[in-house]
Amino acid sequence: MAEQLADRIEIDGSQGEGGGQILRSALTLSLVTGRPFRLHRIRARRVKPGLLRQHLTAVRAATSIGNAEVVGDELGSTDLVFTPGAVTQGNYTFAVGSAGSVTLVLQTVLWPLLLTPGSSRLTFEGGTHNPMAPPFEFIAEVFLPLLRRMGAHVDAQLVRHGFYPAGGGSFVVTVEGGHPLRPLELFARGGVIRRKARALLAHLPRSIGDREIRVIRNELGLERDECRVVDVDSAGPGNALMVWIESEHSTELFCAFGERRISAEQVAARVVAEVRAHVEAGAPVGPHLADQLLMPLTLVGRGGFQSHGLTQHTLTNMEILGRFLPVRFEVQDEGEGRSRVEAFPSS
Numbered sequence: 001m002a003e004q005l006a007d008r009i010e011i012d013g014s015q016g017e018g019g020g021q022i023l024r025s026a027l028t029l030s031l032v033t034g035r036p037f038r039l040h041r042i043r044a045r046r047v048k049p050g051l052l053r054q055h056l057t058a059v060r061a062a063t064s065i066g067n068a069e070v071v072g073d074e075l076g077s078t079d080l081v082f083t084p085g086a087v088t089q090g091n092y093t094f095a096v097g098s099a100g101s102v103t104l105v106l107q108t109v110l111w112p113l114l115l116t117p118g119s120s121r122l123t124f125e126g127g128t129h130n131p132m133a134p135p136f137e138f139i140a141e142v143f144l145p146l147l148r149r150m151g152a153h154v155d156a157q158l159v160r161h162g163f164y165p166a167g168g169g170s171f172v173v174t175v176e177g178g179h180p181l182r183p184l185e186l187f188a189r190g191g192v193i194r195r196k197a198r199a200l201l202a203h204l205p206r207s208i209g210d211r212e213i214r215v216i217r218n219e220l221g222l223e224r225d226e227c228r229v230v231d232v233d234s235a236g237p238g239n240a241l242m243v244w245i246e247s248e249h250s251t252e253l254f255c256a257f258g259e260r261r262i263s264a265e266q267v268a269a270r271v272v273a274e275v276r277a278h279v280e281a282g283a284p285v286g287p288h289l290a291d292q293l294l295m296p297l298t299l300v301g302r303g304g305f306q307s308h309g310l311t312q313h314t315l316t317n318m319e320i321l322g323r324f325l326p327v328r329f330e331v332q333d334e335g336e337g338r339s340r341v342e343a344f345p346s347s
Contacts, residue, residue, distance in 0.1 A: 007035055007036065008035070008036045008037060008038055008081075009026075009030075009035055009036070009037040009038070009323055009324065010037070010038050010040075011026055011037055011038065011039045011040070011320065011323065012040065012041055013039050013040060013041045013042040013043060013044055013078070014041040014044035014045055015316065015319065016312060016313075016315065016316025016319060017045065017311075017312040017313050017316045018041075018043060018044050018045030018046065018316075019043060019045070019046065019313060019316075020043055020052075020054075020055050020058075020104070021291070021313060021316070021317050021320075022039065022042075022316065022317075022320050023039060023042060023043075023051075023055055023058065023059070023080070024055075024058055024104065024107050024108045025295065025317055025320045025321060026039055026082070026320060026324075027058060027059065027062040027082060027108050028062070028107070028108055028109075028111050028112065028295065029298075029320075029321065029323075029324035029325060030062075030066075030068075030082055030084045030324070031062060031065070031066040031068070031084045031087055031111075031112035032111060032112055032115060032299065032324070032325075033324050033325065034084055035084075035324060036081070036082060036083040036084065037081075037082055038079070038080070038081045038082075039079070039080045039082075040078065040079045040080075041078055041079075042055075042077065042078045042079065042080060043055070043078075044078070049078055050075070050076040050077050050078045051073075051074070051075055051076060051077045051078075051080070052075070052100060053075065053096050053097055053098045053100045054096050054098075054100030054101050054102070054104055054105060054126070054127075056073060056074070056075055057094055057095070057096045057097070057100065057102070057105050057126070058104065058105045058107075058108040058109075059073045059080065059082070060073060060094075061092070061094045061105055061108055061109050062082070062084075062108050062109060062112075063082075064092060064094075065087055065088060065090075065092060065109050065112060065113060065120075066084045066085055066086070066087050066088075066112060067084075067085030067086055067087075067088060068082055068083055068084045068085050069082075069083040069085070070082050070083070087112045087113065087115075087116045088116075089113060089116055089117075089118030089119055089120045089175075089177060090120055091120070091121045091122075091123075092109075092120065092121075092122050092123070093122075093123040093124075093125065094109075094122065094123070094124050094125070095124075095125035095126060096125065096126030096127065096167065097126070098126060098127070098167055099126065099127040099130065099162060099163070099164040099165050099166060099167030099168075100126050100127055100130070100167070101126065101127045101128075101130045101132075101133035101134075102124035102125065102126040102127060102128060102162075102169070102170075102171070103124075103128065103130075103133055103134050103135070103136060103138075103139050104133050104134075105124060105126075106122070106124060106139065106173060107292075107295075109122065110154070110173070110175065111295055111296075111299060113175045113177050114147075114152050114153075114154065114175060114177050114179075114181070115177060115178070115181075115299070116177045116178060117177055117178030118176075118177055118178065119174070119175065119176050119177070120174070120175045120177065121172065121173075121174055121175075122172065122173040122174075122175065123170060123171075123172050124170060124171055124172075124173070125162075125168075125169070125170045126162060126167050126168075126169065126170075127162045127163070127164055127167050127169060128158065128160075128161055128162040128163075128169035128170070128171060129161055129162065129163050129164075129169065129200070129238060129240045129257070130163075130164050130257075131164065131257050131259075134288060134292070135240060135242065135253075135255050136156070136158050136161075136169075136171055137242060137253060137255075138253045138255070138288070139156060140156045140157075140158070141244070141251060141253065142250075142251050142252060142253050142289060143289065143292050144156060145251065146184060146186070146250070146293070147296060149182075149184065150181045150182050150183070150184050150296055150300070151179050151180060151181050151182045152179065152181060152296075153175070153176035153177075153179050154173065154174065154175050154176070155173070155174050156171055156172070156173045156174075157171060157172050157173075158170075158171045159171055159172060160233055160234065160235075161200065161202060161232045161233060161234040161238065162234060162235065163202060163234055163236060163237065163238020163239075163240070163257075164238070164257070165236065166234070166235040166236025166237070166238075167235065167236075168234065168235025168236065169234065169235075181296060181299060181300050182300070183297075183300050183301075183302050183303035184293065184296065184297065184300075184303045184304075184305065185303055185304060185305070186249060186250060186284050186285060186293075186304075186305040186306070187284070187304065187305065187306045187340065188248075188249055188284060188306070189247045189248070189249055189250060189282060189283060189284035189306075190247050190248025190249045190284075191247065191248055192245060192246070192247050192279070193246045193247060193248060194244070194246040195220075195222055195226055195243070195244065195245055195246070196222075196226045196227070196228075196243070196244050197213060197216045197217075197220075197222055197226060197227045197228075197241070197242065197243045197244075198227075198228055198229075198230055198241075198242050199212045199213050199227075199228070199229045199230065199239070199240075199241050199242075200230050200232050200238070200239065200240040200241075200242070201229065201230070201231050201232065201238075201239055202231070202232050202233070202234035202236070202237055202238040202239070203234065203236065203237040203238075204237050204238070204239055204258070206229055206231070208239055208258065208264045209229035209230075209239070209241075209264075210229060211263075211264035211265060211268070212239075212241045212264045212265075212267055212268040213227045213228075213229060213268075214268075215264075215265055215268035215269065215272065216241070216243060216268055216271065216272065219268075219269075219272045220243070220272060220275060220276075222243075238257070238258070239257060239258030239267070240255055240256075240257050240258070241255065241256050241257075241258075241267055241268060241271050242254065242255045242271075243255075243271050243275050245275065245278060245279065247284065249284050250284040250285065250289075252278055252284075252285075252286045252289060254271050254274040254275050254278065254286075255271065256268070256270040256271045256274075274286075277308070277309065278308070281308035281309070281336065281337050281338055282336075282338070283306045283307050283308040283338045283339075284305065284306060284307075285305045285306060285307040285308075286307065286308065286309065287307065287308070287309040287310065287311050287314070289307075290305065290307040290310060290311075290314050290341065291311065291313055291314045291317060293305055294314065294317050294318060294321060294329070294343075295321065297327075297329075297343040298321040298322075298325055298327050298343060299325075300343075301325070301326075301327055301343065301344075301345050302342075302343050302344060302345065303342070303343055304340065304341050304342035304343060305340075305341055306334065306338055306339070306340050306341070307338070307339050307341060308337045308338050308339065309337060310331065310339050310341070315331075322346065326345055326346045327343050327344065327345060327346055328343070328344055328345075328346040329341060329342070329343055329344075330342050330344065
């Protein structure tokens with residue numbers, strides 16, 4: 001016990017942007033390295049500090065696959081002690097029990113299972129399409145293809161959409177672990193190959209999607225056959241507008257969600273602004289994908305990408321990752337809002 005305490009990493013959850021990514025990264029790397037940690041002042045900068053359901057689900061998912069011991073795993077907790085055991089492949093189901101994002105829970109358990117030999121089938125139940133979290137399509141069509149390029153054996157299939165506030169969505173991920181990961185170098189986007197837009201609707205009038213698509217076509221110049229309004233199965237009402245930009249070396253996805261008292265035109269305008277910023281920047285990686293790529297670069301120990309609009313969320317994550325593994329990140333300003341991000345072994 002004394003040896004474990006000496007090796008335990010102490011983390012202040014209020015540092016940087018002070019969000020849930022600190023918790024998820026710490027859980028992941030604790031399982032990968034075998035090092036315990038204590039996280040205090042969890043999500044201290046948020047309106048509702050402490051563990052919400054999606055964070056608690058991530059803790060319990062990590063505890064389950066890693067045979068861990070944990071203290072402080074309860075709703076609202078602002079202090080957590082996590083002591084990992086051996087990571088075990090298998091069939092697991094992780095249910096948030098609300099509309100909390102399950103794509104964020106996936107972030108926590110994916111990496112230890114990818115590094116551990118064997119096969120797993122993971123079922124996630126909760127919110128699949130939430131504001132402030134990557135939608136399922138981002139994971140399946142933007143993020144996972146890059147991981148497969150690095151050598152990961154992983155696939156994801158959507159079972160049912162789950163919108164806020166009803167939740168009730170699910171998806172299944174299959175992982176074949178133990179395959180070595182290769183460095184990713186993504187410094188050029190190349191030309192745009194394909195574009196498409198989808199307005200997803202659940203238990204809402206089709207006219208909402210039609211109005212969103214009309215804005216996308218008028219503002220971004222997409223053709224009629226590149227756009228669709230899609231009715232989807234969900235436990236409750238929901239609307240998501242997504243635009244994909246597929247380039248020679250990467251794909252990006254931009255999304256906004258319908259809200260009460262927010263017009264369809266306003267929802268579409270949010271997506272238009274993000275798409276234009278990405279296209280004008282000329283970088284292959286957008287702000288959200290940049291945050292997602294830090295973990296695989298950390299695990300490999302080298303590699304990099306060019307991005308635009310790096311967030312405080314991403315910069316905070318760099319600090320946490322370097323606490324567990326000997327890796328350092330260098331960020332170089334390349335002008336016009338672009339940044340070159342590279343990972344190196346720390347000396």
